[in-house]
Amino acid sequence: MQRKPPTGVGRLLADVGGSPSLRRHLEVFGPLDSGIDVLQLADAAGLRGRGGAGFPTARKLAATASRRGDLLVVANGAEGEPASKKDRSLLRVAPHLVIDGAMLAARAVGAEDILLAVSRPAPELERAIAERRGRAPDGRVEVRRVPDAFVAGEESALIRALEGRAAKPTLKPPYPFERGVDGRPTLVQNVETLAHLALIARYGPSWFGGGSALVTLGGAFVRRGVHEIPIGATLNDVVRRLGGESARVQAYLVGGYFGGWVRPADAAELALTPEVLGAGAIVALPQSTCALAECSRVVRYLASQSAGQCGPCVHGLAAIAGAISTRRAQPSNIQRWANMVEGRGACRHPDGAARFVRSALDVFADEFDRHVRHGGCGRPYTCVLPVGAGQ
Numbered sequence: 180m181q182r183k184p185p186t187g188v189g190r191l192l193a194d195v196g197g198s199p200s201l202r203r204h205l206e207v208f209g210p211l212d213s214g215i216d217v218l219q220l221a222d223a224a225g226l227r228g229r230g231g232a233g234f235p236t237a238r239k240l241a242a243t244a245s246r247r248g249d250l251l252v253v254a255n256g257a258e259g260e261p262a263s264k265k266d267r268s269l270l271r272v273a274p275h276l277v278i279d280g281a282m283l284a285a286r287a288v289g290a291e292d293i294l295l296a297v298s299r300p301a302p303e304l305e306r307a308i309a310e311r312r313g314r315a316p317d318g319r320v321e322v323r324r325v326p327d328a329f330v331a332g333e334e335s336a337l338i339r340a341l342e343g344r345a346a347k348p349t350l351k352p353p354y355p356f357e358r359g360v361d362g363r364p365t366l367v368q369n370v371e372t373l374a375h376l377a378l379i380a381r382y383g384p385s386w387f388g389g390g391s392a393l394v395t396l397g398g399a400f401v402r403r404g405v406h407e408i409p410i411g412a413t414l415n416d417v418v419r420r421l422g423g424e425s426a427r428v429q430a431y432l433v434g435g436y437f438g439g440w441v442r443p444a445d446a447a448e449l450a451l452t453p454e455v456l457g458a459g460a461i462v463a464l465p466q467s468t469c470a471l472a473e474c475s476r477v478v479r480y481l482a483s484q485s486a487g488q489c490g491p492c493v494h495g496l497a498a499i500a501g502a503i504s505t506r507r508a509q510p511s512n513i514q515r516w517a518n519m520v521e522g523r524g525a526c527r528h529p530d531g532a533a534r535f536v537r538s539a540l541d542v543f544a545d546e547f548d549r550h551v552r553h554g555g556c557g558r559p560y561t562c563v564l565p566v567g568a569g570q
Contacts, residue, residue: 329567
């Protein structure tokens, strides 16, 4: 029986009565139709990845489906971004939607095995799989732990981790759909993307419309935490919708640590698309903290998260972090070094860090000038932007 589609923004986080059990999941969302064309639905809906790059899901499905051999689907829930908690929240609240989406993706590409990659304990996900055990074809679903590290979420690093090796990115090609886990053609999709796919399969592309996205609000927001927002809403709309700020804001970081800074004056024009949202983190930086100290700490963290196999990360990011933290930071040098590290690594880690740095140079230009002229800004450093333990 077709259930009533969720209305409004609350889709992935629809009320399941406080219980993510299979029984409640089926009561709220109903069963999946076994006769649907998954690839066609994903294409018609315009579904794009929610893991950071915003790549069209249908194209990824089609590329993997074109391969021969023992195919595999990996649901990527290895959320290494310190400012984001959206994926772990989704796995806690709606694990069955993620499993449904992974099963649909497996059907679309012709895979029998599904690995659910997580970097932290996921008891709700484990229980959800146990509930389904013995219901074909779910017997092929397995949770696999990977390192809790920023770079471990990158596709090629994730594949190496799933093989029991160090989570270090590799040069592409080959791409995962060509040669992935243990040499098998592998589809890697973010868990939120798969959950959206499960809803589209039930309610159709027209219902999906522009879609929604999970975001983690941090810093000077009144309602910090994970929320669901409509795709395409402006940053201003989201701020108003979710209760506003708790303090005067000097800038917003949108997209996590591979994203960029946005001035409050530009928030009304910024549409929050999957590409802009990146890792799904938005942090409001209050006026009460030193922006350069915050940025330096993030770049130092990113340098510490390098796989340690390429010079731009090993030497370049540490040098940039040190330059930003000095009381007389020279923007021209920092800009030059950021340009030098981009495009020179085995993965996009130095590129994302360089994008963050260039954005800071632009949005906090007055702060850099104040530090150069006066040796500082006079603001304390309050550690608004979260990083890993010990940083």
